[in-house]
Amino acid sequence: DAKTTQPPSMDCAEGRAANLPCNHSTISGNEYVYWYRQIHSQGPQYIIHGLKNNETNEMASLIITEDRKSSTLILPHATLRDTAVYYCIVRDANTGTASKLTFGTGTRLQVTL
Amino acid sequence: GAVVSQHPSWVICKSGTSVKIECRSLDFQATTMFWYRQFPKQSLMLMATSNEGSKATYEQGVEKDKFLINHASLTLSTLTVTSAHPEDSSFYICSARDRAGSYNEQFFGPGTRLTVL
Numbered sequence: 001d002a003k004t005t006q007p008p009s010m011d012c013a014e015g016r017a018a019n020l021p022c023n024h025s026t027i028s029g030n031e032y033v034y035w036y037r038q039i040h041s042q043g044p045q046y047i048i049h050g051l052k053n054n055e056t057n058e059m060a061s062l063i064i065t066e067d068r069k070s071s072t073l074i075l076p077h078a079t080l081r082d083t084a085v086y087y088c089i090v091r092d093a094n095t096g097t098a099s100k101l102t103f104g105t106g107t108r109l110q111v112t113l
Numbered sequence: 114g115a116v117v118s119q120h121p122s123w124v125i126c127k128s129g130t131s132v133k134i135e136c137r138s139l140d141f142q143a144t145t146m147f148w149y150r151q152f153p154k155q156s157l158m159l160m161a162t163s164n165e166g167s168k169a170t171y172e173q174g175v176e177k178d179k180f181l182i183n184h185a186s187l188t189l190s191t192l193t194v195t196s197a198h199p200e201d202s203s204f205y206i207c208s209a210r211d212r213a214g215s216y217n218e219q220f221f222g223p224g225t226r227l228t229v230l
Contacts, residue, residue: 036221043117043221044221100159102159103149103156103157104156
C-alpha cells in the first residue's frame with residue numbers, strides 16, 4: 001500500500017473549518033484514500049473514504065486532487081469534540097477479505113475555543 | 114451503525130499470568146477480524162489478521178505463541194496474551210470487517226488497556 005504523509009499537528013478554532021492535508025504521491029490507480037480519527041483512549045472511528053471523486057457525508061468532506069497525489073479532509077465546523085488524531089490511509093481496493101489498514105502517525109488536531 | 118465491543122475495557126495483571134481479551138461484533142457477522150496494539154503516543158500497529166475458522170496471520174515480529182488468537186465464530190475473536198510481562202502493557206484494539214457490507218468497511222472496538230505489573 002502507498003505511504004502517506006501528514007503534518008504532525010494542527011490547531012483550529014471552534015466553529016471554523018478544519019482542513020487536514022495528506023500527501024500520497026505514490027498512490028496507485030486501485031487504491032482508495034481513507035480517513036479515520038482516534039479520540040484519546042478510544043478505538044479509531046471511520047470518517048470517510050474515496051477513490052477519485054470528492055466525497056461528502058454528515059461528518060466531513062474529502063477533496064482528492066485530480067492527480068490523486070494528495071487529499072484534504074474538511075471538517076466544516078469544528079467543535080471541541082473533534083479534537084483527535086486524524087489518520088489518512090491508502091489501501092488497495094483489490095485485496096478482498098485480506099484487506100487491512102496500515103496506520104501512520106496521523107495529524108493531531110486540537111480544536112480551541 | 115455496526116458496533117464492535119471489547120471486554121474487558123481495562124485489566125491489570127501480574128507478570129507471568131495470561132490475559133484473554135474478547136472482541137465481539139454485536140450487530141453483524143465478521144469473517145475477518147484484526148488485532149492492533151498501541152503504545153503511548155504511538156500509532157496503531159497491526160498484530161494479526163484472523164479469519165473465522167482458520168489460523169490467524171501474524172505480522173512480522175509478532176510472536177504467535179505469545180499472542181494467541183482464536184476466531185471461532187462469526188461474531189467473536191479472542192486475543193490471549195500468554196505469560197504477560199510489563200513490556201506487554203499496551204492498548205489493544207480489535208476491528209472487524211462486515212461480511213455483508215462493503216469489504217472496505219472496517220469497524221473498531223473501544224480498546225482494552227492492559228497493564229502488567
